[in-house]
Amino acid sequence: MNEDSLVKRIGQGFRRRAGKPLALGIGDDAALFISGADCEIVLTCDWFLEGTHFLRGKHPADSVGWKCLARAVSDIAAMGGEPHCFLLSLALPSSLTGRWLDEFMRGLRRASRALRCRLAGGDTTQLDKVLINVSVIGEVHRGRAILRSGARPGDALFVSGTLGEAEYGLRQLLKQRGPISPSNRALRKHLYTEPRLALGQWLASNRMATAMMDLSDGLSTDLLRLCAASHVGARIEVDSLPAISLAKATEARDLALHGGDDYELLFAVKPGDSPRVPRRYRGLVLTRIGLITRELKLVLAENGKVRPFQARGWDPFRY
Amino acid sequence: MNEDSLVKRIGQGFRRRAGKPLALGIGDDAALFISGADCEIVLTCDWFLEGTHFLRGKHPADSVGWKCLARAVSDIAAMGGEPHCFLLSLALPSSLTGRWLDEFMRGLRRASRALRCRLAGGDTTQLDKVLINVSVIGEVHRGRAILRSGARPGDALFVSGTLGEAEYGLRQLLKQRGPISPSNRALRKHLYTEPRLALGQWLASNRMATAMMDLSDGLSTDLLRLCAASHVGARIEVDSLPAISLAKATEARDLALHGGDDYELLFAVKPGDSPRVPRRYRGLVLTRIGLITRELKLVLAENGKVRPFQARGWDPFRY
Numbered sequence: 001m002n003e004d005s006l007v008k009r010i011g012q013g014f015r016r017r018a019g020k021p022l023a024l025g026i027g028d029d030a031a032l033f034i035s036g037a038d039c040e041i042v043l044t045c046d047w048f049l050e051g052t053h054f055l056r057g058k059h060p061a062d063s064v065g066w067k068c069l070a071r072a073v074s075d076i077a078a079m080g081g082e083p084h085c086f087l088l089s090l091a092l093p094s095s096l097t098g099r100w101l102d103e104f105m106r107g108l109r110r111a112s113r114a115l116r117c118r119l120a121g122g123d124t125t126q127l128d129k130v131l132i133n134v135s136v137i138g139e140v141h142r143g144r145a146i147l148r149s150g151a152r153p154g155d156a157l158f159v160s161g162t163l164g165e166a167e168y169g170l171r172q173l174l175k176q177r178g179p180i181s182p183s184n185r186a187l188r189k190h191l192y193t194e195p196r197l198a199l200g201q202w203l204a205s206n207r208m209a210t211a212m213m214d215l216s217d218g219l220s221t222d223l224l225r226l227c228a229a230s231h232v233g234a235r236i237e238v239d240s241l242p243a244i245s246l247a248k249a250t251e252a253r254d255l256a257l258h259g260g261d262d263y264e265l266l267f268a269v270k271p272g273d274s275p276r277v278p279r280r281y282r283g284l285v286l287t288r289i290g291l292i293t294r295e296l297k298l299v300l301a302e303n304g305k306v307r308p309f310q311a312r313g314w315d316p317f318r319y
Numbered sequence: 320m321n322e323d324s325l326v327k328r329i330g331q332g333f334r335r336r337a338g339k340p341l342a343l344g345i346g347d348d349a350a351l352f353i354s355g356a357d358c359e360i361v362l363t364c365d366w367f368l369e370g371t372h373f374l375r376g377k378h379p380a381d382s383v384g385w386k387c388l389a390r391a392v393s394d395i396a397a398m399g400g401e402p403h404c405f406l407l408s409l410a411l412p413s414s415l416t417g418r419w420l421d422e423f424m425r426g427l428r429r430a431s432r433a434l435r436c437r438l439a440g441g442d443t444t445q446l447d448k449v450l451i452n453v454s455v456i457g458e459v460h461r462g463r464a465i466l467r468s469g470a471r472p473g474d475a476l477f478v479s480g481t482l483g484e485a486e487y488g489l490r491q492l493l494k495q496r497g498p499i500s501p502s503n504r505a506l507r508k509h510l511y512t513e514p515r516l517a518l519g520q521w522l523a524s525n526r527m528a529t530a531m532m533d534l535s536d537g538l539s540t541d542l543l544r545l546c547a548a549s550h551v552g553a554r555i556e557v558d559s560l561p562a563i564s565l566a567k568a569t570e571a572r573d574l575a576l577h578g579g580d581d582y583e584l585l586f587a588v589k590p591g592d593s594p595r596v597p598r599r600y601r602g603l604v605l606t607r608i609g610l611i612t613r614e615l616k617l618v619l620a621e622n623g624k625v626r627p628f629q630a631r632g633w634d635p636f637r638y
Contacts, residue, residue, distance in 0.1 A: 002634050004547075024466065027467075027548065028398070028466050028468070028548070029363065029394040029397035029398055029532050029533060030363035030395060030397070030457075031361070031363070032359045032360065032362075032398075032459070033359065033360040033361075034359050034360070034461070035354035037356060040342055040352065041351065041352040041353070041354055041360060041456070042350070042351060043349055043351075043406060043440065043456060044348065044349035044350070044406070044440065045364075045406040045408050045440070045441060045442055045452070045454055047408055047442050047444050047452075049410065049444065049450075052410075052444055052445075075348040075349045076349060078348035078349070079347070079349050081349070087363070087454055089364050089365075089366055121362065121363065121364070123364055123365050123366050123452075125371055127368065127371065133364070133366075133442075135406055135454040137360070137362060137456075138349075140351070145343070145351055147347050148346075148347050148348065149347070213347075213348050225323065228323075229346065229347070315321050315322050
């Protein structure tokens with residue numbers, strides 16, 4: 001096994017023939033991509049590191065392959081964009097270039113097909129741990145991208161899906177011995193992230209959201225980022241949070257507030273537009289969870305009381 | 320120090336205001352980039368890992384910052400493109416977020432200005448080692464990119480600059496105790512890579528080269544890649560190699576043949592065009608080193624004898 005044969009193996013099973021918008025794919029010094037005339041290019045990258053973002057002994061290689069791409073694509077969804085292609089940077093031990101790599105590539109290829117995001121190139125090297133970095137290139141119609149910075153006081157705040165589900169799945173996974181049941185729904189959300197592409201594109205093309213981001217590090221941490229970018233505050237109605245059902249309601253609430261990895265969309269909508277937000281978009285539940293406020297702080301409203309709200313989501317420099 | 324304050328510090332000193340072609344830079348879910356109507360986007364990414372690509376105890380942080388961007392930009396030069404912006408993925412220990420990070424950022428900012436390649440975004444996390452991944456986005460006029468695959472038998476083979484200089488510099492660096500002298504030219508080439516952007520763009524805009532790549536892993540390894548992509552072979556005239564001057568001529572020859580990290584351009588030119596290749600382009604020496612051949616192998620011509628030629632350049636899966 002050398003680097004060139006590894007690159008060949010990685011390219012196998014992906015569509016090789018160039019075709020618009022990817023004019024030249026894997027195998028040269030760089031890839032070539034042709035952008036639509038009325039489009040802006042959307043660019044993002046994401047680490048996915050053994051020991052930090054996944055555990056090799058716990059996470060199936062297939063899920064590592066799926067998720068490394070899906071979570072990077074989620075940033076494209078968060079702008080209202082459409083993904084097109086990605087660059088894969090992969091470092092791994094020589095001992096994993098057999099079955100582990102095969103399963104990893106199977107998951108990655110499935111994600112690539114499902115998300116319509118083609119392999120355009122990358123870089124590989126040898127290391128004692130698995131390190132992955134994925135860069136995704138997508139497009140959005142010019143002027144339609146939804147930034148974090150557009151929320152205004154009075155806007156209604158919405159999220160898609162259920163919150164805390166992926167973090168709950170991770171906890172299950174860490175507790176569990178033996179093989180993983182694919183029918184465990186919470187585990188599925190943690191292992192096989194689904195970027196909310198259709199919703200993001202619908203909100204962008206209908207100019208429905210004033211600000212948007214994806215929830216990767218937990219609502220409390222990410223909402224603070226959206227508010228900081230928009231120079232606003234927010235008030236969350238705790239009872240309205242789309243939490244999971246657990247025997248301990250407080251655990252479900254904390255998971256909804258601080259649990260990471262859900263990759264749901266958080267978006268703000270002008271008061272006049274908020275009745276136009278459907279209860280479901282293509283089967284995905286949309287929930288109004290609060291309000292954008294003028295004062296630069298986050299507050300929680302619960303049982304008629306209002307209290308300040310600390311970000312307690314994921315931060316790699318705090319753990 | 321948390322992730323958000325680290326991202327703020329990284330953004331400092333870079334031009335923040337958006338301007339064509341970068342419509343939205345660091346701080347949102349993704350960056351936005353507007354491509355020219357008659358252009359193709361050029362995309363590439365590169366690992367730069369502590370222990371594999373640099374040694375924290377040996378390489379100044381300033382050079383790590385410069386080189387991680389410069390070597391990724393070299394892939395844009397190798398297509399004949401112009402770099403525009405980059406994504407920085409950085410993992411580092413908390414203990415290095417002080418002076419080390421400052422010096423790293425100083426080198427990165429200098430490279431960003433010198434190469435006219437703006438910071439567009441990225442991802443940061445904490446780890447026990449410094450891991451860097453850089454993705455670069457550039458442009459090339461539509462149809463003008465120079466691929467690896469266009470070389471034909473009879474084409475003349477050229478390289479820019481001197482070969483083996485950077486590898487010689489690395490050997491000096493590994494031997495040396497005490498502080499590094501910036502006046503050591505070989506060390507400078509190893510530490511502060513200069514992508515051959517102007518030459519690459521000149522060759523592309525004049526349709527001068529049939530195939531091109533940058534030399535990152537050594538002439539023997541990289542030429543084999545160019546030949547494989549073009550389905551051709553090559554013959555190198557050993558005496559014509561632009562090697563460095565050393566007491567041992569065989570050491571200089573081996574460095575020129577197999578030494579990595581020079582980031583010079585290797586390009587093929589149609590026989591009729593080869594007299595139009597100047598001896599120097601903007602001060603950079605261009606040397607004709609051999610010929611593209613029909614037979615799918617590499618040979619060395621030396622003292623009237625021809626012998627086959629093994630790739631012995633850098634391969635992370637062999638070391």
